[in-house]
Amino acid sequence: MAQGILVFIEERQGSVKKASLEAVAAARRMADSLQEPVIAAYIGSQAPGAVLAHHGADRAYWVRHPLLESYSPEGYTAAVTQLVRLLQPRILLGAATAMGRDFLPRAAARLRVGLAQDCTAARLVDGAQLECVRPIYAGKAFARVRFAAAPAVATLRPNVFSLGTPDTARSAETVDFQLDLAPEQIRARCTALAASGGAKVELTEAEVVVSGGRGLKGPESFPIVRELAEALGGALGASRAAVDAGWIDHQHQVGQTGKTVSPTLYVACGISGAIQHLAGMSSSKYIVAINKDPEAPIFKVADYGIVGDLFTVVPALTQEVRKLKSQ
Amino acid sequence: MKIVVCVKYVPDTAIKVKIAAGSRGVDLSDVSLVVNPYDEYAVEEALQIRERLGGEVIVLGAAGDKANAGLRTCLAMGADSAILIQDECMESGDSFSTGAALASVCRQLRPDLVLFGKQAIGVDNGQVPAVVAELLDLPHVSAVVKLEVDSRKFRAEREIEGAREVMEGSLPAVLSAQKGLNNPRYASLKGIMAAKKKTIEVRTLNSLGLSADDLKPRTSIEEATLPPPRPPGKILSGDVSETVPELVRLLHEEAKII
Numbered sequence: 296m297a298q299g300i301l302v303f304i305e306e307r308q309g310s311v312k313k314a315s316l317e318a319v320a321a322a323r324r325m326a327d328s329l330q331e332p333v334i335a336a337y338i339g340s341q342a343p344g345a346v347l348a349h350h351g352a353d354r355a356y357w358v359r360h361p362l363l364e365s366y367s368p369e370g371y372t373a374a375v376t377q378l379v380r381l382l383q384p385r386i387l388l389g390a391a392t393a394m395g396r397d398f399l400p401r402a403a404a405r406l407r408v409g410l411a412q413d414c415t416a417a418r419l420v421d422g423a424q425l426e427c428v429r430p431i432y433a434g435k436a437f438a439r440v441r442f443a444a445a446p447a448v449a450t451l452r453p454n455v456f457s458l459g460t461p462d463t464a465r466s467a468e469t470v471d472f473q474l475d476l477a478p479e480q481i482r483a484r485c486t487a488l489a490a491s492g493g494a495k496v497e498l499t500e501a502e503v504v505v506s507g508g509r510g511l512k513g514p515e516s517f518p519i520v521r522e523l524a525e526a527l528g529g530a531l532g533a534s535r536a537a538v539d540a541g542w543i544d545h546q547h548q549v550g551q552t553g554k555t556v557s558p559t560l561y562v563a564c565g566i567s568g569a570i571q572h573l574a575g576m577s578s579s580k581y582i583v584a585i586n587k588d589p590e591a592p593i594f595k596v597a598d599y600g601i602v603g604d605l606f607t608v609v610p611a612l613t614q615e616v617r618k619l620k621s622q
Numbered sequence: 623m624k625i626v627v628c629v630k631y632v633p634d635t636a637i638k639v640k641i642a643a644g645s646r647g648v649d650l651s652d653v654s655l656v657v658n659p660y661d662e663y664a665v666e667e668a669l670q671i672r673e674r675l676g677g678e679v680i681v682l683g684a685a686g687d688k689a690n691a692g693l694r695t696c697l698a699m700g701a702d703s704a705i706l707i708q709d710e711c712m713e714s715g716d717s718f719s720t721g722a723a724l725a726s727v728c729r730q731l732r733p734d735l736v737l738f739g740k741q742a743i744g745v746d747n748g749q750v751p752a753v754v755a756e757l758l759d760l761p762h763v764s765a766v767v768k769l770e771v772d773s774r775k776f777r778a779e780r781e782i783e784g785a786r787e788v789m790e791g792s793l794p795a796v797l798s799a800q801k802g803l804n805n806p807r808y809a810s811l812k813g814i815m816a817a818k819k820k821t822i823e824v825r826t827l828n829s830l831g832l833s834a835d836d837l838k839p840r841t842s843i844e845e846a847t848l849p850p851p852r853p854p855g856k857i858l859s860g861d862v863s864e865t866v867p868e869l870v871r872l873l874h875e876e877a878k879i880i
Binding site for chain 2 (some may be wrong): 307356363366368369372391393394396397398400401403404405407408409410411412413426428430431432433434436437438439440441442443444481482483484485486487488489491497500501510516527535545548551552553559560570571574578580581582584589594595596597598599600601602603605608612615616619620
């Protein structure tokens with residue numbers, strides 16, 4: 296009988312990803328209604344930290360293996376699927392990060408079960424069945440997904456599920472897991488990390504995103520938008536028009552063929568609001584638009600906006616934000 | 623090198639989405655279809671590899687009845703031949719069942735490389751490349767932005783949060799392409815004419831030797847909905863000396879986000 300919720304924990308550069316803790320917290324909320332355990336699946340060379348327990352894990356299975364020192368889809372798939380076979384959870388969760396989106400579908404296929412990718416909601420229905428909601432058509436629609444068999448596997452979109460309040464009094468048992476893995480089973484692996492196109496704060500994980508579009512008229516104007524992003528402690532985004540014009544690296548592109556972001560605050564500067572751009576940011580909690588065209592479609596989705604020349608409005612806004620923050 | 627590129631025919635990104643009758647999906651009856659933009663990077667990469675190392679490029683699709691035109695476009699870009707797995711149930715499958723069908727054809731073809739776009743516009747799952755790799759027992763790398771390949775091994779760079787992961791591995795392998803990998807060529811008039819003489823082999827599911835159980839979807843969509851409409855916002859106009867402080871006040875006191 297399938298029991299419990301297994302959560303894959305991603306760690307980068309020695310820290311557990313916030314998105315993985317969000318998945319643990321989401322698992323905790325569901326497990327409480329089931330009265331079943333939340334188990335963390337942790338791969339690492341140092342023991343899993345107490346933070347997993349603080350966010351709701353009852354137990355952490357620690358997988359350490361020399362072949363897992365670098366990331367590989369096959370190695371990580373082996374670790375997670377062997378844990379599933381041992382623990383028989385009813386649900387397997389992970390964050391929909393680059394890593395989660397990469398290897399968890401492989402793990403689901405190995406287990407011959409389905410996976411709901413990049414979910415924005417997850418809940419139990421009919422007592423103990425997982426039901427997820429995920430965006431389709433880049434968020435222009437939503438699909439409610441159910442699963443044919445256990446474990447139901449889902450990756451959760453970062454920045455959407457509440458972390459909750461960590462309970463520092465909680466503790467979790469750590470169990471060592473012996474992984475069965477041979478070198479010939481890993482035929483592609485990470486051998487190095489290289490610098491990317493320059494993003495300092497990752498767009499898909501940012502609380503605040505400030506984007507520039509065609510209204511900037513040229514690459515030399517991006518610093519205006521960058522300064523507002525920095526004043527707000529956010530990441531820099533861009534519309535496809537700006538990227539295609541060569542004004543900024545496509546790492547910053549927000550939209551249907553760029554990144555989908557779900558920040559608390561999205562500020563669109565000189566962006567008209569084409570359907571494809573909206574698809575990438577419409578799940579933002581608050582949208583602010585600055586555009587000199589009062590008819591720009593972006594104003595239809597904005598919560599707040601200023602009709603005006605961004606070359607005067609944006610620097611003034613940066614100054615006003617800095618003033619507020621220094622108080 | 624034998625390269626198979628899996629290609630999907632998808633709704634154009636500009637469409638306004640309507641929910642289908644029955645509310646279990648999006649209404650695609652009146653929608654213009656295009657080759658999935660991410661798949662174009664995969665086709666282009668295959669053509670460039672063939673130009674360097676020789677070999678053949680086969681495009682593979684799985685669909686109800688509409689995908690021929692998409693495969694014909696890829697043949698016009700320069701692919702050598704095409705295979706279409708044609709069955710109505712491909713329209714209602716999920717990533718698992720689609721992957722099972724594609725993998726069964728790839729298994730028969732025994733390619734050195736299977737290329738995909740990183741995800742299909744529309745369902746946006748990005749799972750099928752990993753499913754196919756697992757079912758074929760091959761290594762995979764997804765969201766590749768840079769690729770070097772020879773007859774036995776590859777070096778790929780893929781985007782992760784704030785960095786790029788360098789992945790190295792052996793062939794045969796399954797790779798999925800991300801925007802930025804290359805600049806897909808347009809089909810030339812010459813290519814379009816030549817494509818008319820190239821074959822699109824149609825295969826049915828029966829010919830794949832898969833059981834009904836192999837092809838059963840593992841997930842189902844219970845309902846498709848449009849997002850709730852956003853209420854109208856507070857749009858300010860007037861002098862910067864008034865609108866900017868007012869905006870900051872609203873964000874601070876009303877929305878409480880700064």
